[in-house]
Amino acid sequence: MKLAQNLFEPAKSQISAEHINRPSTTMLQDAWRRFKKNKLAMAGLITLASLILFAFIGPYLIKYNYYTNDLMNQYLNPSWIHPFGTDALGRDTMARLMYGGQVSLAIGFVSVLINLSIGVFYGGISGYFGGRIDNLMMRIIDIIYSVPDLLYVILLMVVMGKGGLLNIMIVLGIVNWMGMARIVRGQILTLREQEYVLASRTLGASTSRLMLKHLIPNAMGPIIITSALAIPSAIFMEAFLSFIGIGIQPPFASWGSLAAEGRLNIPSYPYALFFPAAAIAITMLAFNFVGDGLRDAFDPKMRK
Amino acid sequence: MAVREEYILEVNNLVKHFPLGGGLFSKKQQVVQAVNGISLKVKRGETLGIVGESGCGKSTAGRSIIRLYEPTAGQIIFEGKDVTKAQGNDLMELRRNMQMIFQDPYASLNPRMTVGDIVAEALDIHKLASGQKRTNRIYELLKIVGLNPEHANRFPHEFSGGQRQRIGIARALAVNPSLIICDEPISALDVSIQAQVVNMLEELQEKLGLTYLFIAHDLSMVKYISHRIAVMYLGRIVELTSSKDLYANPMHPYTQGLLSAIPIPDPHVEAQRRRIIPKGNVPSPIAPPSGCYFRTRCPHAMEVCAKEAPELTEMGNEHLVACHLLKK
Secondary structure, eight states: OOOOGGGOOOOOOSSOTTOOOSOOOOHHHHHHHHHHHOHHHHHHHHHHHHHHHHHHTGGGTSSOOSSOOOGGGTTOOSOSSSTTOBOTTOOBHHHHHHHHHHHHHHHHHHHHHHHHHHHHHHHHHHHHHOHHHHHHHHHHHHHHHHSOHHHHHHHHHHHHOTTOHHHHHHHHHHHSHHHHHHHHHHHHHHHTTSHHHHHHHHTTOOHHHIIIIIIHHHTHHHHHHHHHHHHHHHHHHHHHHHHTTSSSOTTSOOHHHHHHHHHTTTTTOTHHHHHHHHHHHHHHHHHHHHHHHHHHHHOGGGOO | OOOOSSEEEEEEEEEEEEEEOOOSSOOOOEEEEEEEEEEEEEETTOEEEEEOOTTSSHHHHHHHHTTSSOOSEEEEEETTEEGGGOOHHHHHHHHHHEEEEOSOTTTSSOTTSOHHHHHTHHHHHTTOOOHHHHHHHHHHHHHHTTOOGGGGGSOGGGSOHHHHHHHHHHHHHTTOOSEEEEESTTTTSOHHHHHHHHHHHHHHHHHHTOEEEEEESOHHHHHHHOSEEEEEETTEEEEEEEHHHHHHOOOSHHHHHHHTTSOOSOHHHHHHOOOOOOSSOOOOTTSOOSSSTTTTTOTTOOHHHHHOOOOOEEOSTTOEEOOGGGGO
């Protein structure tokens, strides 16, 4: 068979080679897509959202408040009128749990925000400048680490005057930043040798530009994960402080102080301890699931 | 634009040593001698290739010239100004005139920035353009490197290796530099894309009158793009000449060995090709041998090679070689 040249013509390419079909996605969209697929993490997120609604919207929906005594109705068991029962002064436990939740969650978020700012700043400087400065700054962290947390917290609480909400937030923030600083420093240390950072330096970028545009945005994944996992530990720490009596002072309440009050009469009225303890446990679990989910979502190796 | 007889860059005796991290308490400091006194001159409009095996200091040399590293010693004169002493405004001006293209297209673009922001970074840093002017310049730069303007809002991970490398080139071009240091710009790409990028670099040189310092280890590609080639071994230049001359008449034993490794695309000639394989391995740059660095592996090593380091001397026709064999 003979094939004549004119039987052939070049195929017309439909799309140019430069065309990109895939929709444009940012890092956060990408992470969210992966996060959504993680059932446990989504359950944690939904639980958290419900807890936040419970603590911040709930008080408007019930007719009791956290401070009105009702001495005729002390230590009631859960019922339709008082779903979680009442405490030693006849106050509605659910109202107190909602209010305590506000305090506990606010302490968790704000103290981690403080922790985050100190940690990113300190770790960023240490990792960026490296060498001797880095060495010195990391040894300082080692020294702070070697002092037991609790001792440190108790001393600070004594110095700052115990009990204030703001004081507790600040203390928890300045106790826990070392872990964040170490993680940020490690990230910056590897990122600053990346070629895009070198490229930016050859363009004459200033230190602050390198930090804000290149280094910190690329360290964001680990920073978010660490923060998410630091929130439950801050809440737990506050609960513990309130439990041993140097945290939130009555009539204000946090989940920890409610648990401490409930402890007094466990044999007769176990409900008073059960509900705050359950609230703490559920929050811990939910935050940890969310944190693990974030870790997977930001891990580039999980990318599909 | 043709090559002009005017030197845009002069490097004199550039040395870069890296201290090897001793701890807080150890006193003994070891030093990696990455670049050990290199001198070269680059003419305006030409492409000077730098070749050598991994770890011979070619990238370090490039990065020292553009002041990513502070040189340990030596002088770098760029357009009549001493680069090593530039500060403040002088340094910023230098940054506008000298740019770099990096090796790894996957690591050289910030994954959190859009292509438009990456390309426009120089405009932002040097406050060259803003608003509509900035957008227009981004589109213009993307068009120069053959990308669509609508790619400006996308992120680097959506592009292929060749496209990413072209984004890197657009970023370097944003400041209208006169010298571009290409640090193995094609070694991470596959062959078909290599040709595409190299051709584009040549076109740009033609159009914009660029000068390239082209660092690579792929000999055939360097031969294709370079006017002159410098061969480096263990932090020193052993031979520097025009690319035609280097391939036709390699004088240094190391260059001869390097060139003998290139396969020839002709089965009859290829059958007769003999590889000259230097014995042993490259010595450690922490403790290089005395005298000529190549003497431990050189088939023609003599007594004098251990005592004296050979100078880079002209053998006629701008052919510089550093070898005692050729002194007589």
